[in-house]
Structures are given as structure tokens and as C-alpha cells.
Amino acid sequence: MSTYHPLSEQEAIRIAQDIEGFFPPGASLACREIGDGNLNLVFHITDGVSGKSLIMKQALPYAKVVGESWPLTLDRARIESEKLLIEGKLVPGLVPAVYQYNPELALTVMEDLSDHVIMRQGLMNGTRYPLFADHISTFMARTLFFTSDLGMNQQEKKLQVKAFINPELCKITEDLIFDDPYTDSPNNSFNPAIRDAAEALWTDGELHLEVAILRDKFLTNAQALLHGDLHTGSIFATPASTKVIDPEFAFYGPMGFDVGAVFANLLLNFAGQEHWSGDANARAEFRQYLLDTIVDTWHQFDEKFRALWNEHGVDRLASAAAGYQEFYMRRLLQDTIGFAGCKIVRRIVGLSHVADIDRIPDDASRERAQRLALAIGTSLIKRSRTAVSIQELIDAAKSAISQ
Amino acid sequence: MSTYHPLSEQEAIRIAQDIEGFFPPGASLACREIGDGNLNLVFHITDGVSGKSLIMKQALPYAKVVGESWPLTLDRARIESEKLLIEGKLVPGLVPAVYQYNPELALTVMEDLSDHVIMRQGLMNGTRYPLFADHISTFMARTLFFTSDLGMNQQEKKLQVKAFINPELCKITEDLIFDDPYTDSPNNSFNPAIRDAAEALWTDGELHLEVAILRDKFLTNAQALLHGDLHTGSIFATPASTKVIDPEFAFYGPMGFDVGAVFANLLLNFAGQEHWSGDANARAEFRQYLLDTIVDTWHQFDEKFRALWNEHGVDRLASAAAGYQEFYMRRLLQDTIGFAGCKIVRRIVGLSHVADIDRIPDDASRERAQRLALAIGTSLIKRSRTAVSIQELIDAAKSAISQ
Numbered sequence: 062m063s064t065y066h067p068l069s070e071q072e073a074i075r076i077a078q079d080i081e082g083f084f085p086p087g088a089s090l091a092c093r094e095i096g097d098g099n100l101n102l103v104f105h106i107t108d109g110v111s112g113k114s115l116i117m118k119q120a121l122p123y124a125k126v127v128g129e130s131w132p133l134t135l136d137r138a139r140i141e142s143e144k145l146l147i148e149g150k151l152v153p154g155l156v157p158a159v160y161q162y163n164p165e166l167a168l169t170v171m172e173d174l175s176d177h178v179i180m181r182q183g184l185m186n187g188t189r190y191p192l193f194a195d196h197i198s199t200f201m202a203r204t205l206f207f208t209s210d211l212g213m214n215q216q217e218k219k220l221q222v223k224a225f226i227n228p229e230l231c232k233i234t235e236d237l238i239f240d241d242p243y244t245d246s247p248n249n250s251f252n253p254a255i256r257d258a259a260e261a262l263w264t265d266g267e268l269h270l271e272v273a274i275l276r277d278k279f280l281t282n283a284q285a286l287l288h289g290d291l292h293t294g295s296i297f298a299t300p301a302s303t304k305v306i307d308p309e310f311a312f313y314g315p316m317g318f319d320v321g322a323v324f325a326n327l328l329l330n331f332a333g334q335e336h337w338s339g340d341a342n343a344r345a346e347f348r349q350y351l352l353d354t355i356v357d358t359w360h361q362f363d364e365k366f367r368a369l370w371n372e373h374g375v376d377r378l379a380s381a382a383a384g385y386q387e388f389y390m391r392r393l394l395q396d397t398i399g400f401a402g403c404k405i406v407r408r409i410v411g412l413s414h415v416a417d418i419d420r421i422p423d424d425a426s427r428e429r430a431q432r433l434a435l436a437i438g439t440s441l442i443k444r445s446r447t448a449v450s451i452q453e454l455i456d457a458a459k460s461a462i463s464q
Numbered sequence: 465m466s467t468y469h470p471l472s473e474q475e476a477i478r479i480a481q482d483i484e485g486f487f488p489p490g491a492s493l494a495c496r497e498i499g500d501g502n503l504n505l506v507f508h509i510t511d512g513v514s515g516k517s518l519i520m521k522q523a524l525p526y527a528k529v530v531g532e533s534w535p536l537t538l539d540r541a542r543i544e545s546e547k548l549l550i551e552g553k554l555v556p557g558l559v560p561a562v563y564q565y566n567p568e569l570a571l572t573v574m575e576d577l578s579d580h581v582i583m584r585q586g587l588m589n590g591t592r593y594p595l596f597a598d599h600i601s602t603f604m605a606r607t608l609f610f611t612s613d614l615g616m617n618q619q620e621k622k623l624q625v626k627a628f629i630n631p632e633l634c635k636i637t638e639d640l641i642f643d644d645p646y647t648d649s650p651n652n653s654f655n656p657a658i659r660d661a662a663e664a665l666w667t668d669g670e671l672h673l674e675v676a677i678l679r680d681k682f683l684t685n686a687q688a689l690l691h692g693d694l695h696t697g698s699i700f701a702t703p704a705s706t707k708v709i710d711p712e713f714a715f716y717g718p719m720g721f722d723v724g725a726v727f728a729n730l731l732l733n734f735a736g737q738e739h740w741s742g743d744a745n746a747r748a749e750f751r752q753y754l755l756d757t758i759v760d761t762w763h764q765f766d767e768k769f770r771a772l773w774n775e776h777g778v779d780r781l782a783s784a785a786a787g788y789q790e791f792y793m794r795r796l797l798q799d800t801i802g803f804a805g806c807k808i809v810r811r812i813v814g815l816s817h818v819a820d821i822d823r824i825p826d827d828a829s830r831e832r833a834q835r836l837a838l839a840i841g842t843s844l845i846k847r848s849r850t851a852v853s854i855q856e857l858i859d860a861a862k863s864a865i866s867q
Contacts, residue, residue: 382676
């Protein structure tokens, strides 16, 4: 059973029974495959008697969305598991605990979070998360700072860069986020009703220049160990708890890519409120809540990151050079805004969409949400070298809905 | 003999005799250790009868300059050998041929270039190298372009980043170039007569900000596979031939660090002409030759790099986005100017100096050369985010000698 093959539910149960000290001896376990992703099997294993449960995530050697035609290395299971362990040390409580990692089976056994809801779904249900800004800003400030040249030994960081070289999953991002949406690619997928807006992306030279610059940062800027796919579908939440999951896209990249992913997905929900809020008042209120959450998250992130730097900075010159912290945080804000824009645009015209928009049943509302998202996304991308305040992101969102 | 130990000359001869087909069977070989570097043994092995010869370079597990107290991994011999092989494919004729690499002994056997002169010495002798700009611009354009995300498969590039992670040699650069000169470090070493100028570096906030930004690029910007130590002491030259040697500092970094290293060392010689040229006329002429060489090298580099991009570019968006090439080349120019400045400053006040300046016998001339170099270096560093033309580097040099 230790040679790689996709596990059956029965095999998953047997592995769970062998984890020492977790389930009571002789427990009768139930197993359900609950994966809705494209790249993995996810087994939920429960013991009805003790009430204990766990999750097993097994990497598949191909992307399910395109059948077996898109092969993917199983090394991403190692990357996910190692990244989860690093996060577990830096932000315990904000990620699932890892119980076991089996490299032969590309299998990670971890904490069951099924009392949480995927945050994307929660936001579609109108749930508010009053602690989210605090939690996610802590997650980002600590994971990004302590894996960067500002916060860890700079020679060990280089070895960590090496351990998290992740060519195949980076290629998915490079293609689907930083290339396809800006040309007539066969990978693209969009509502025929917005073809004019999609085509406008293909001919917008100003936009192409900014996306090329952001793409270059993604390709070359080994600033910190990123989650790499930090959207609201990678966050399990309750109003009281936030757990970040699924770091298989982890690699050393620009910090703004993680922060931008969070903001992009809040803004996609913002655009989707065309439908999800019942009436105009509720819609305006939930939208304001989303924008407030972005501003709050940025300010808390900025404050926590600077505090870590001031207290734990390891780079003498970076700490001594007057103005450097200001320069660094402004560039990080600009990267955040630019990457947020790219992550919005790809969810409207690229291969992979989000439920916040696609599940809007009414054609007119869905189309208006898509156009709104594209207006916000392109506007953010064009501010990625000039923005000086998070308020500019808010302005872009407000200006789009007022059109 | 295959377990690592520093070789004796007799052992080096035995290894040379075993290289199949190189020396005639039974040849009586002579061997001389000619290393003048700090990190390696270099054996020159000759057969007086056939006239054939070769070089053996063996990495030492410590830096000689500080005795055995500064341990260094022997992995740098692998890095040097693999980088030489990549260069041999991209710019044959501009690097020594590699005959053999022995990983156990950290030993690279390569072409003997002793008909060439170390360019630093050549420039001190007043030699002009009319083909140098052509050769070195070809070397840099091809080695940098074809190892970057512009010119090679972007997933293979990531594996190459991994293979050239080089923490220990990068640390030498990070400390000696991007930290020590800007603080009262025990590693610094400078002429007591210029203490005022050294101290000015320690308190210049504007300078510290720019150096911190350049240091960050060195730490995080995996743009291309650099030589990493491309000064005129790493270049063997004759008026007709140029051979770049010693790439043990190779790693993925910002392209401008290599280009800047070449310009910095031409400018250090420029400053040293206080002494090396016999009279004021000869001095002015040789200085003009050095500045012309810099301008010529930049223009040829810029032209060749763009031509490679236009013909062999692999990144769709980087090629399609109007204005991106301009943006890229301007940033590369700015990096070049900034890194050139850093590499000049460290040779005046840091641990490791250059003969162009230190061997000036006359105290007053040496001091004037040192002050000149510092004036040029700091001026370049301060232009590293604003320069738009190589002419600004020339202006900085001319303005320094006219003071």
C-alpha cells in the first residue's frame, strides 16, 4: 500500500486506524471523499462513537479539471506539508495541525475543520467575520516577515528558497493569471455577453505593460515564502476562528501576491453582491463591510509587519537606513494592489472562476457583477506603480459601482 | 587520492597524466602552484616538449585571507564548473574550456590561458583592449539573457535557480559590499588619511537608503544566472581575446550586478590613473579610453540584449507588451549604475581592495585616487533609481576629476 496510487476510502480508513493514539483502538471509522478541488483527493474520516475525526489529503498526479492530460508532480504534497509545518510554528491556531505526512503516497493527515465553513461560501451566505482582519493580517505579517530576508537568517532563507522551488504549480499561475486573460487564449472562459470587455483586455497596451511588470515580479522576486493561492476558498472560517488551508502553491515570491489574493477575493464577493444581498440597502451595507475589512486588514497587516521588523529585524542596513521601511511598505502596497487586480481579472475571463460570481442565477445581475469586477481589476492593475494608500483600492471599487 | 585534501604539486601532476589524450604518454610534466586568490589552489601544469599545458583549480575549504577561520563549502567548485559549462555553450571562446571536473577533490581542470594577462594588470600597464567592449557585451548579453525568464524555459529556469543556490559566497558579497562599508565594521580597511571620507559613508542617510534597496535586489531578485564576481581580475585578456574566469560566486541575481561590476572596475582604474599614466596628457587620454569603453560596452550590451529578446524571447507577454522592453532596459541601466557604485565604494573602504589603487606608491596620489573613487561611487549609488542614460555615469566620473 506504500507505492503511490490514489487511495480508496477503505484504504484511507486503514491508514487512519494505524495512526497511533488518535482514534480509540478498534474504532469503527467512516470515510467520505469530499474533495471539490481539482488536484487532490480529500478524505474525511470520523469515529461516530468518540466524535474524533481527521482529514487526509492526497495529491493526484494530474489536474482533475482537465482529466489526466495535465500531469502534476506529487512533490507538491511535500511542499504543502512542509509549508503547513512552517505555518504551524509561526501562526499556531491559524492553520490545521498536521498529524502525519507520507511522502510515498503524497498524503498529508491533518486536523478536521469541518465545523468551519469555506469563507467564500460564508460570504455568499452573508456571514460577517469580525475577527478575520485580525487573524489574516497576523497570518500574513508573520508568515511573510519571518520567511523573508528581513526576519530570518539570510543563508538559511536561500536553502528554503531551494526547498520550495515549485515549477509546475507556479506555471499554472503564470499561465492562468499572468498571460491568458490578456490574449485570445483557448484557456480563457467567459460569459459571451461580456465578450466586448474581454476583448478590451486583449488590446489595452497600458494594462499589458503593468501586467508584464507584475508577471516579472512573480517570476523573479524571491521575497518571502508565499501561500501562493490565498483566496477565500483556501480559508476555513467561523465568526470566531480562521484557518488557512491548501498551501500547495507555496514558493518564494513577492509578498503582495498573498495580500493581493485576499483583497481580490473580497472584491469579487463585493462585485457579486449584485445578487447575494437581498435589497439595495443590505447590498450597500455588506459591500461597506467588505471594504472596511480590506482597509482594516491592510492597516493591521502594515502595523504588525512593521512591529515585527522593529523588534525582530535581522538585516542591519534594512533597519538602519532611514526611509527604507517606508519605501518597502509602499512598494508592498503597490504590489498588493496590482496583484489583487490580476487575481480579479482572471476569475472573470480566465479558466478558473469563483462561485461568488458564477453562481449568480440571474443573467443580468451576473453580467453586471462580471463587468464590475473587470472594471475594478483593471483599475487596480493600472495603479500598481503609483498607489500610495489603501484608500485608492477602495476608491476604485466605489467608483466602479457608481458607474 | 579521491578523498578531499588540498593537492600537492606532485599529486596534481599525476591527475594530469591520467587525463586521457591530453598530454603525450610518458610526458614529463612540470607543475607550479600559481594561485593568488584567497579561496583556491591553482596549479599550472606544462609539458615542455609538446608545449601543451593546462590549469587545475582546486577549491579550499576555507578562505586563505583569514586563515582557516572562514570555512567555505566545496560546493562552490561544482557551481564554478557547472557555470563554466553553461558559459561554454552560450559564449564559446569567451571562457576557458573545461576538460574535467572531479567533485570529490573539488577540482576543475581547464584550458591554460597564460598567454593572456589579467586585465586589471593590463590596464595598470596602460594596455588598451579594442575588442573588449564587443567581447564583454556579448558575454553579458548572452549569459544573462539566456538564463533569464526572457530567454529560457521558465520552469527549467527555476530548477537552475535551485542548482545555483550559493549561500556562503553570496554572504561574502552581502557583508563586504552591501553592509560593512556603510558602518564602522571591524571588517573595513582603509587608508587612515581618508578616515573623514569613510566616516561620511557611515552617516549618509540618503546613501544608506539606496544601498538598502540595492542590497534587497541582490538578496531577492532571481533575474539571471550571474557570474557574480565580474571584475577585471576575473578577466584574462589580450588585445585580441577576452576570457572570463572564476565564476564560483555564480547565483541567480540581478543582471545589473554583473554589468555594474565591469564598469566599477574600469572606473577604479580610471581613479587610479592619478598614478599609472605618466603625465597629464596620457592620463586624460587613457581616462577617456576607459570612459569610451564603458559607453561602448553599454550600448553594445543594450543592442545585443534587445536583439536576443526580439529574436529568441520566450515570454509572450514580455514581448507583446508595448514599452516593457524600454522599462526593463532602463531598470537594468539603473541597477548597473547603482551596483557599480557599491562595487567601487567597497574597494576603497572595505576588506578587499584593488591593485589599481592600492599599489600606487605615492601617498598623495593614492589618497587622491581613493577620494576620487569614493566620489564617483557614492554619486553612482545616488543615481540608481533615476538614471536614464549611461551618460550620467560618465558625467559622474568627469565631475569627480574636475573637483
